[in-house]
Amino acid sequence: MGTVLKSLPPEAQITRVEYEGPRIALYTRNPRFLQQNGHIISEIVNNVKKRVVVRTDKSIRKNEDEAKAIVEAAAPAEAEVSTIFLDPALGEIIIEAKVPKALTQESFNTIDLTEKTGWKVKVRKAPSIPSTSIQSIYYTLKAGADDREKFLRDIGEEIFRSRLIQENDVSILTLGGFKQVGRSCILVTTSESKILFDCGIHPSVKEPWNAYPRLDWADIDLDELDAVVISHAHLDHTGFLPVLFKYGYRGPVYCSEPTLALMTLLHNDFVKVASLEGGNVLYDLRDVREVIKHTITLPYGLVTDVSPDTKLVLNNAGHILGSSTVHLHIGEGAHNIVYTGDFKYGKTLLLDSAAWNYPRVETLIMESTYGAKEDIMPSRAEVEANFVNIINSTLKEGGKAIIPVPAVGRAQEMMLVLDAHMREKKIVEAPIFIEGMISEATAIHMAYPEYLSRDLRTKILETGENPFRSEYFTVIDHPSNREQALQQGPAVIMATSGMLEGGPIIEYFSQLASDEKNGVAFVSYQIPGTLGRRVLDGSRQVSLMGEGGKIKILDVNCKVVKVEGFSGHSDYNQLMRYVGKMRGKLQQVIVNHGERRKVENMANVISRVYRIPTMQPGVQEAVKIY
Ligand SMILES: [Zn+2]
Numbered sequence: 001m002g003t004v005l006k007s008l009p010p011e012a013q014i015t016r017v018e019y020e021g022p023r024i025a026l027y028t029r030n031p032r033f034l035q036q037n038g039h040i041i042s043e044i045v046n047n048v049k050k051r052v053v054v055r056t057d058k059s060i061r062k063n064e065d066e067a068k069a070i071v072e073a074a075a076p077a078e079a080e081v082s083t084i085f086l087d088p089a090l091g092e093i094i095i096e097a098k099v100p101k102a103l104t105q106e107s108f109n110t111i112d113l114t115e116k117t118g119w120k121v122k123v124r125k126a127p128s129i130p131s132t133s134i135q136s137i138y139y140t141l142k143a144g145a146d147d148r149e150k151f152l153r154d155i156g157e158e159i160f161r162s163r164l165i166q167e168n169d170v171s172i173l174t175l176g177g178f179k180q181v182g183r184s185c186i187l188v189t190t191s192e193s194k195i196l197f198d199c200g201i202h203p204s205v206k207e208p209w210n211a212y213p214r215l216d217w218a219d220i221d222l223d224e225l226d227a228v229v230i231s232h233a234h235l236d237h238t239g240f241l242p243v244l245f246k247y248g249y250r251g252p253v254y255c256s257e258p259t260l261a262l263m264t265l266l267h268n269d270f271v272k273v274a275s276l277e278g279g280n281v282l283y284d285l286r287d288v289r290e291v292i293k294h295t296i297t298l299p300y301g302l303v304t305d306v307s308p309d310t311k312l313v314l315n316n317a318g319h320i321l322g323s324s325t326v327h328l329h330i331g332e333g334a335h336n337i338v339y340t341g342d343f344k345y346g347k348t349l350l351l352d353s354a355a356w357n358y359p360r361v362e363t364l365i366m367e368s369t370y371g372a373k374e375d376i377m378p379s380r381a382e383v384e385a386n387f388v389n390i391i392n393s394t395l396k397e398g399g400k401a402i403i404p405v406p407a408v409g410r411a412q413e414m415m416l417v418l419d420a421h422m423r424e425k426k427i428v429e430a431p432i433f434i435e436g437m438i439s440e441a442t443a444i445h446m447a448y449p450e451y452l453s454r455d456l457r458t459k460i461l462e463t464g465e466n467p468f469r470s471e472y473f474t475v476i477d478h479p480s481n482r483e484q485a486l487q488q489g490p491a492v493i494m495a496t497s498g499m500l501e502g503g504p505i506i507e508y509f510s511q512l513a514s515d516e517k518n519g520v521a522f523v524s525y526q527i528p529g530t531l532g533r534r535v536l537d538g539s540r541q542v543s544l545m546g547e548g549g550k551i552k553i554l555d556v557n558c559k560v561v562k563v564e565g566f567s568g569h570s571d572y573n574q575l576m577r578y579v580g581k582m583r584g585k586l587q588q589v590i591v592n593h594g595e596r597r598k599v600e601n602m603a604n605v606i607s608r609v610y611r612i613p614t615m616q617p618g619v620q621e622a623v624k625i626y
Contacts, residue, residue: 004044004052012040015057019156020090021252021296022304023051031056031114050160051304054120056091061118067093070117078102082126085138086119089145089152093119096126101461125461127446128469129439133265134447140292148293155252155296158226163308165191168331170626172365172590176200176213177236179596179618181369181527184237185213186592187220188337190330193307194220196228197326197339197365201239201282203501204529212240217620222249226307229314230255231341232323233262233408235270242267242287250294254306256314257297258322258448262408264292265440273502300324300355315355318344319568320409321445321452323351327358335626338582339365342593344567345574347380349416350409350445352453354570356578362587363625368575368594369525371602375572383565384417388426390521390561391418395428395490399517399558404505404532406498407437409568410524412445412468414494416456417566419470433485435476435504436496442468479504486511498524499532510544510554519559523566528595536562575602576609583610588625590615 004024008014013029026041028034034041034054045052062070064086071093075081080098087094097103103123110121127134141148169191177184182202188195205211222244230238230253241253241263255263267288274281298304298314306312309331314324319342326339338361343354370377377383394401405411415434421427446468449457459465476482476495485493485508493512497503512518526533534542535556544552565571570578579589589612591603603614617623 004048007044007047008040015059019153019160020053020055021152021155022159022306023053023156024048025053025055027055027057029057029060031120032111035111035114051302056114056118056120058091061091062116064088067117067119071095071113071121074108074113076102076105076107079108080126082130085142087141087145089141089148091119092122093117094122094124096124098126098128100125125447125449127443128466129443129446131261131443131447132440133261133268133444136268137261137264137292140289144289144293151250151294159305159307161308163192167191168309168334168626170330170335170337171622171624173218174592174617174619174621174623175215175218176202176619178592178621179594179599179616181525181593181595182236183211183213183240184231184341184593185215185240186339186365187218188328190307190309192309193226194224195226195306195310195328198231198237198341199228199240199244200234200236203236203239203499204527212243214620222247223251225249225251226310227251227312228253229306229312229326230259230263231317231326231339232320233259233266234320234342234406235266237341238263238266239270242283242291245290245294246283246287250290252306253291253295254298254304254312254314255295256300256322256324256451258444258451259324260292260295260297261444261447262320262322262441264288265437265444266408267291269437303329316352316451317341318346318348318351318354321351321412321448325355327361329360330626333360335362336360337363337365337625340367342367342369342569343578345570345578347453348413348566348568349420350413350453350456354578356581358582358585361582361585363590364579364582364586364588365590365592366575366579366602367569368591368598368602369569370567370571371575371591371594371598373572373601375598377565377567377571380565383563384421387417387521387523387563387566388421390519390563391427391492394517394519394559395430395492397517398488398490399515399519400490400508400512401492402505402508402512402518402520402558403492403494403523404498404500404509404520405438405494405496406524407441407496410498410566411438411494411496412442413566413568414523415442415470415473416467418492419467419472422472423470428490429472430490430492431474432472432492432494433474433476434494435482435485438494438496439475439477476504479507482507499526499530500535501530501532506544510552513558514555516557516559519561522560522562525567525569535560576605579606579610579612583612586612588613588615590617590623590625592617
């Protein structure tokens, strides 16, 4: 800290230098000086090899109403500012505008505004529909601003404490998601640190010892954990995270900004569903808020210290919005781990392909959901043509095409596909009804266009055209409005959940599945044990939990098809190609996140074809990797 202070000229008017989580924060009474002399900060960064941020000193910050009024007056009408939010913990004023481009012009000078208000000005794209999850994050951060300031200072002290042990030792403990899909969780231990990658639940399993990560077996105190890193928002990777906070974890969670928003949505929904069902509630909203207060979001590509001997970089994983591969540098270049999380090495309409060009990676921990030889997806063009045929054959007979979708990711991809093909008249024009959390998840997608595929981002930001707001879509926002989707005539119905495990889709399925005119198209992976998997595997009679908790026996006479290829996961070829890209750097590959047979196949093929040692541990194994 002393070195930092010495390299700053008096004009910078620095009042304090403090840790702010993984960064060093310089508090200044003269923000203009440092904003205009960027080289000073670059030099400090080069010297101390740490991230540095400039904050305004509290003494120069105008009160919130005044600051807000100044910004409101300065923003041109064509920017269509929808929200102005102040974060006192960081001294930031965040402006959400429908047309953020209008705030980059000369007339709206953020340096001037920072000087006038005493708050740092940040501009963000406003979603066309406001997202309640993002709003709740804002409120939680604001309400907890004092705690958060202290938390960030304390975390900084922990991260930048000096090392106690000089040798490097790296092991992983497999706590969940090995030779299985569900409850992903890995504990990485180095000589100095303990870092958890993901903390999920198994969605279709009831016994706690099989449904949750085996933290009990790892026998660690939650205070011993330096950090939790979340690869993406799906509950099989994040569903157990609030439980850590329920039992007293108060350390940092690192993930991308969209991951925080999407996971907040899924956690809140989980609490809602659990309280409706009664019985044992795993965690409540208070724990979800603790997660928000302790999360430090990182953009892709930024190197961040997370403990005295580890640095973290997140990169695009191409799986869902904000999904990240986790790159951990250990001990000043001693060893590098890349954990893929769920990833797609291939482009979709929604996202760009997963990053692969890591400067160094010795240990790759890779998922293998589609790791069997036969898991080869047709080309994207064939996939779409096939999907168009299936939907058309149902619509032409006047039937309903039912598409069960997970709210996050696949739903938005399917919206893009349906809209594009209907627009080109390749799919018979029919109303598309959407129900469940899909709309809120879509709002979050619109709030972070910089995380969408290049084509889609350009469309939304440059041309103002927004396929998520197509006139084909009708949102069913209440069960009482389902009549319009169920009445006579062809229609597409998209609803959650994706595996027929609860959600509004159950209601549509139970009303429509017995009529052979209709069709169900599964577009996502069906975990064994779920109702979706049973129907897909050919069950023609299933029992459903109907409204009011009554069991209903349902004949499934409608067409049931699986549309392969829209997956957010890499297929067999993509997995192999991904490893192939890195083969020169790799010392070992640990295969996880797949049914046993797929993991085994993937591990065997990689060692045979690429001559790289592989491991295929199950849950509850300790593996020394360096
Ligand atoms: Zn996933």
